[in-house]
Structures are given as C-alpha cells and as structure tokens.
Amino acid sequence: MGRPRTPLLDRERITTTALQLVDEQGDFSVPQIAKRLGVQTGSVYHHVDGRDGIVELLRERVAAAIDPGTLDATPWDAAVEAWARSYRAAFAAHPKAIPLLMTSPVRAPRVLEQYERAVTLLLDAGFAPGDVMPLIIALENLVLGSALDLAAPETMWVLTETTPTPRLAEALAAAGEGRTNRAFEVGLAGFLAHARSTLAAGG
Amino acid sequence: MGRPRTPLLDRERITTTALQLVDEQGDFSVPQIAKRLGVQTGSVYHHVDGRDGIVELLRERVAAAIDPGTLDATPWDAAVEAWARSYRAAFAAHPKAIPLLMTSPVRAPRVLEQYERAVTLLLDAGFAPGDVMPLIIALENLVLGSALDLAAPETMWVLTETTPTPRLAEALAAAGEGRTNRAFEVGLAGFLAHARSTLAAGG
DNA sequence: ACCTGAACACCGTTCAAGT
DNA sequence: ACCTGAACACCGTTCAAGT
Numbered sequence: 001m002g003r004p005r006t007p008l009l010d011r012e013r014i015t016t017t018a019l020q021l022v023d024e025q026g027d028f029s030v031p032q033i034a035k036r037l038g039v040q041t042g043s044v045y046h047h048v049d050g051r052d053g054i055v056e057l058l059r060e061r062v063a064a065a066i067d068p069g070t071l072d073a074t075p076w077d078a079a080v081e082a083w084a085r086s087y088r089a090a091f092a093a094h095p096k097a098i099p100l101l102m103t104s105p106v107r108a109p110r111v112l113e114q115y116e117r118a119v120t121l122l123l124d125a126g127f128a129p130g131d132v133m134p135l136i137i138a139l140e141n142l143v144l145g146s147a148l149d150l151a152a153p154e155t156m157w158v159l160t161e162t163t164p165t166p167r168l169a170e171a172l173a174a175a176g177e178g179r180t181n182r183a184f185e186v187g188l189a190g191f192l193a194h195a196r197s198t199l200a201a202g203g
Numbered sequence: 204m205g206r207p208r209t210p211l212l213d214r215e216r217i218t219t220t221a222l223q224l225v226d227e228q229g230d231f232s233v234p235q236i237a238k239r240l241g242v243q244t245g246s247v248y249h250h251v252d253g254r255d256g257i258v259e260l261l262r263e264r265v266a267a268a269i270d271p272g273t274l275d276a277t278p279w280d281a282a283v284e285a286w287a288r289s290y291r292a293a294f295a296a297h298p299k300a301i302p303l304l305m306t307s308p309v310r311a312p313r314v315l316e317q318y319e320r321a322v323t324l325l326l327d328a329g330f331a332p333g334d335v336m337p338l339i340i341a342l343e344n345l346v347l348g349s350a351l352d353l354a355a356p357e358t359m360w361v362l363t364e365t366t367p368t369p370r371l372a373e374a375l376a377a378a379g380e381g382r383t384n385r386a387f388e389v390g391l392a393g394f395l396a397h398a399r400s401t402l403a404a405g406g
Numbered sequence: 407a408c409c410t411g412a413a414c415a416c417c418g419t420t421c422a423a424g425t
Numbered sequence: 426a427c428c429t430g431a432a433c434a435c436c437g438t439t440c441a442a443g444t
Contacts, residue, residue: 002444003408029436042439043409051437099306102351105359109366116368123370133378134385137359141348141390142341148305149340156308156340163312165319167326175336182337186397187344187390193400194393205425206427233418245420246428254418 008039009047015057019094022058026096030054052104059101060108065090071117076125077192080139083118084188088143095150102144128202135195142191146184211242212250218260222297225261229299233257255307262304263311268293274320279328280395283342286321287391291346298353305347331405338398345394349387 017036021028030051034041048054070082091098106112115136122132149156159169175182220239224231233254237244251257273285294301309315318339325335352359362372378385 001408001410002442004444007408009408030438031436040410041437042411045438046408099302103302105361107361107363112360112362112366112368112371115360116371119370119374123374129374129377130379131385132374133382134389136374137352137382137386138345138349138390138393141352141386142344145344145348146341149344157315157318158308158310159315160310163315165315167322168315168319171322171326171332171335171339174332176333179336179340182334183340183344186337186401187341187394190341190393190395190397191390192393193396194389197396198389204427204429205423207425210427212427232416234416243429244418245430248419249427 009037009043011047011057013037014044014048014054015061018054018058019061019097022097022100023094027100028054055100055104056107058097059106060110062090062094062097062101063108063111063114065093066114068114068117071114071121076121077196079121080118080195081188081192084139084143084191088147088184091144091147092150095147098144098148098150102148126199126202131198131202135198139191142184142187146180146187149180149183212240212246214250214260216240217247217251217257218264221257221261222264222300225300225303226297230303231257258303258307259310261300262309263313265293265297265300265304266311266314266317268296269317271317271320274317274324279324280399282324283321283398284391284395287342287346287394291350291387294347294350295353298350301347301351301353305351329402329405334401334405338401342394345387345390349383349390352383352386 014033014037017033018028021032021036030044031041033054034044037044048057065086066083067086070086071079073079073082091101106115118136119132122135123129127135157165157168157172159165172179217236217240220236221231224235224239233247234244236257237247251260268289269286270289273289274282276282276285294304309318321339322335325338326332330338360368360371360375362368375382
C-alpha cells in the first residue's frame with residue numbers, strides 16, 4: 001500500500017484506544033490497538049516509543065484530570081488534601097490502569113511538573129528539605145494504593161470453605177460498598193495529622 | 204521418556220525457581236522455570252494451577268516470613284505496629300514480587316488466616332465492625348505501597364533536561380537513601396495516631 | 407514520512423503419547 | 426501419576442519494500 005495521503009494513525013488515537021482496552025481488560029497489547037484502528041501492528045511503532053511509550057502516554061492522559069489549581073489553596077494542608085483528592089479521583093476514573101502505571105518510572109513531563117509544584121508547596125510551608133520526599137511518597141502510596149483497591153475484583157480476598165475466616169467475612173460485609181473510600185479517608189486523615197505535627201515540632 | 208521413577212518436579216522447587224526469577228528480573232515465565240529445572244514447559248502444569256497458581260505459591264512463600272506472633276502483643280496498637288513492620292520486612296525481602304502480588308486477589312490460605320487474626324485483634328480492641336476493614340486496607344496500602352517503592356528503579360522519577368524540576372531533584376537528594384523507609388515511618392505514625400483517636404472517639 | 411507484510415524470539419496452555 | 430514433544434493462539438519488536 002505505501003504511505004497514505006492523510007495519516008491513519010496518531011498518538012492521540014493510539015492513547016485513546018489503549019485506555020479503552022485498559023478500562024475493559026486491565027491491560028492492552030500493541031496488536032489489539034492496531035486491530036481496533038484497522039492497521040497493521042508494525043504501523044503503531046512509527047508513532048510511539050514502543051509499548052513503554054504507550055504506557056507513558058496513558059500516564060499523561062490519566063493525570064491530565066488532576067486539577068493543578070488544588071495546589072494553590074491555602075493553608076498548605078488544605079492544598080495537600082485537595083490535591084490528594086483530585087489525584088485519587090483522576091486515577092479512580094481508570095482504576096485498571098493503576099497497576100500498569102505504578103510499576104514503571106514516571107517520565108511524563110506534565111506529571112513531573114505536578115510533583116515539582118507539590119515539593120515547592122511543602123518547602124514553602126516550612127518543611128525541612130529532607131522531610132519533603134518521604135511525605136510526598138507516603139501520600140502517593142496512600143493515593144495509588146487505595147485507588148488500586150478500586151481496580152481489584154469484587155473482593156480482594158477470595159474466601160473459600162477450606163480456610164475458615166468468619167470474622168474477615170463479617171468485617172468485609174460490615175464495611176460494605178464504601179470500604180475503599182473509607183480506607184482512603186482513614187489514611188488521608190492520618191497522613192495530614194502526622195504532617196501537621198511534624199511541621200509544628202520541626203524548625 | 205514417560206514417567207520417571209522419582210518425580211523431577213514439585214511445587215516447592217517450582218516456587219523457589221519462580222522466586223529466584225522474580226528477584227532477578229521482576230517477573231517469571233513458565234518456560235523460564237522449566238528451563239532452569241531442566242524440564243519441558245508442559246511438565247510444570249502437572250504440579251501447579253497454571254501461571255496464577257504459581258503467583259499464589261509465591262504469595263505464600265513471601266508471606267511465610269511474616270511473624271504471626273506480632274499479633275499477640277499488647278496493647279492492640281503495639282500489635283498492629285509490630286505486624287505492619289513484620290509484614291513490610293517480609294515483602295521488602297522480595298520487593299520485585301510486590302507488583303505481581305498486589306494485582307491479583309488473595310487466595311493463599313495462610314495469608315487469609317493472618318487477616319482473620321488481624322480482624323479479630325481490632326474487634327477485640329473495641330473498633331466498630333464497619334471500621335475494621337477500612338483500617339486494615341489502609342494499613343495494607345501503606346505497607347505494600349511503601350514496599351513497592353523499594354522495587355522501583357533507583358528513582359521512581361526519571362528527571363530530564365526537557366522538563367526542569369530543580370526542587371524535585373533537590374528534595375530527592377535531601378531525602379537520600381532512607382527515602383522509602385522514612386515514607387513508611389511517616390505513614391505508619393499517621394495511621395496509628397488516627398486509629399487511636401478513632402477508637403477513643405467511638406463507642 | 408507512513409503503512410504493509412513478513413519475520414523473529416518469545417509467551418501461556420493443552421494434549422496425545424509414552425512409561 | 427508424571428514427563429515429552431508438538432501444537433495453538435497469542436505477545437513485542439524490527440525491517441525491507443512500497444508510495
């Protein structure tokens with residue numbers, strides 16, 4: 001066939017298709033993307049830096065829903081809390097993408113910019129330089145960990161008769177639907193309380 | 204060839220080999236296991252419930268290093284803290300296994316038993332039934348999220364010249380080696396403080 | 407520059423055939 | 426019961442060839 005007059009493919013369409021596949025299946029493959037776009041597998045590689053490049057495009061796409069304005073709130077702990085909630089909401093919209101994104105290093109420029117701003121916020125609030133990354137990583141663990149829970153099958157635990165776990169079953173039932181959201185609230189409240197007391201105690 | 208006099212394979216050896224591969228590469232494949240054990244790929248399937256079955260054997264193996272005695276400590280918050288530390292240490296010994304284990308539901312009986320005991324501990328401490336799972340999930344997020352950080356490449360963020368992030372770079376340098384450990388301490392302290400105040404406020 | 411078509415080395419899984 | 430050897434449908438990636 002050769003080169004078409006107008007390109008059949010672009011990064012935007014590849015990203016959209018990959019995200020659709022991830023939302024449906026929790027994963028994607030390059031041949032699957034090509035098939036949906038009516039194109040040969042090899043063609044995708046002309047627009048994208050391999051499979052890892054597509055993962056990074058997905059990170060940009062999902063993170064684009066984080067509201068950067070949250071980091072302008074005052075005081076600092078209101079900003080951190082609003083950012084964490086916006087961050088979590090963005091990933092909660094595509095929970096099945098989280099395992100994919102958690103296990104590869106962040107290269108996406110827009111995501112790095114967000115972290116740069118978060119670091120600045122905490123430094124300006126008066127945190128010691130050495131304390132900033134542990135706080136941000138702890139928050140990230142909280143946000144992504146709890147959003148990951150959203151991606152998990154109905155229950156993250158498969159209870160069978162072979163291993164009797166009556167109290168675990170009861171506790172799961174008692175927690176109900178909001179289980180994951182409440183775990184996030186618990187973690188976030190704990191995080192913020194600790195951060196405030198760290199700042200009060202420190203120089 | 205047919206059946207050998209004494210079996211060439213068993214679950215123990217398959218698990219050990221899979222864990223070696225995961226420690227080295229962050230992943231494993233059934234053909235890789237077979238090759239290391241000098242056997243055909245198909246033979247592995249006679250001992251194990253497919254690839255997912257091997258993942259579940261890995262979970263049992265890694266979790267076996269969690270000290271169950273930690274859950275007997277008093278008061279309850281000392282037990283929770285000791286359990287969390289032991290839990291994290293077990294996974295920190297095989298950080299590259301964490302992505303594999305976080306993204307599939309828990310079926311392993313011994314791991315389910317641990318959760319059953321943790322639920323019992325919190326109920327006996329006086330927590331409301333509906334509060335128990337959110338707390339445990341928050342703690343699990345904290346433990347696995349921070350242990351996952353150990354598995355990540357040197358830095359979880361790839362800083363390049365194209366996106367200037369000077370403060371992020373400084374904060375990473377200032378945090379130094381113990382970055383991940385300190386993030387865990389921050390999160391754990393926050394979690395315990397919040398759990399204590401929840402219990403004090405509740406019925 | 408962009409797509410095709412074919413190739414390569416890898417997966418997970420199944421299964422008849424042998425002992 | 427347990428292993429072989431071959432098969433099947435899938436991967437990610439590369440690349441000459443065409444327009």
